[in-house]
Amino acid sequence: MARKVFYSFHFKNDHWRASQVRQMGALEGNSELSDNDWEAVKRGGDAAIKRWIDDQMSGRSCAVVLVGSETASRPWIKYEIEKAWNDRRGVVGIRVHRLLNNQRQSATAGANPFAAFNVNGTPLSSIVPLHDPVGVDSQGVYGFIRNNIAAWVESAITTRSRYS
Template identity: 55%
Template sequence: MARRNAFYSFHYIPDNWRAAQVRNMGVLEGNQPASDNDWEKVKQSGNSAIKNWIDAQLRGRSCTVVLIGSGTAGRPWINYEIEKSWADGKGVVGIYIHGLQNREGRQSVKGSNPFRGLIADGVLLSATVKAYDPPFASSQYVYGHIKNNLATWVEEAIAIRQKH
């Protein structure tokens, strides 16, 4: 099975360290993260520039992987990434990453499901899109669980999207 090209959606400030762990597993081809300076330039250019940047990042991706941290749910740009991905026919899957350690070696609290209440193309995403929560307390085991299952979860997400 060829590696899929994925877009990673996450709340940057608290979760970039955790997101980098998932991105660097090498299971999927992924978008390159924006540097702090690049993202600040995009943000300063306004909402249409942010939408254009996100749209460009989504091009050529087969799936959006939403890395769910403590504050991911309800963020406007994450909602946009999810809804745009679904509207464009991409698979969408969520993975809770609160069990991974940050750069200080700390885990986080589990956040809410970011798909709750979102409707895209008439589909209630919380009833359709899966969000996986690794069943381990140890960051090392959480990491291993994500690494061992990520490709399967992405394939499943793509198959689910093709049915809807």
């Protein structure tokens, strides 16, 4: 049975890339929103966004942060990382900038979103891995993620259990 995870990503920039990862089928992710549905959630303001995130994260064992060029600067990504960690869920990052978007373009690598957090004085970026999939092209990167994502999630869950 596939692990239930929460996918965290910058919707505007990386929705297409995130969809590719979600459709791999290696994990059971939170419900996918269309552009219109996400806009409806956003119209409800910060409280509605927070409620949606909290509801979607419920029952999930790990947050999978799909890291693109601007992910680290997004306030809701920061909220999702902090919530997942504080709720004792596994947390793992995967760079997706080399997957092609709907216009067949890759992006630049962004900053590590875990660098903004500390756990008892230890940078979260030294605890939570940010995987940078290898491959000569988008297909190769996709295959690398598909072949490893389940193991990365299991490792993240085990790592999280070591910290109180």
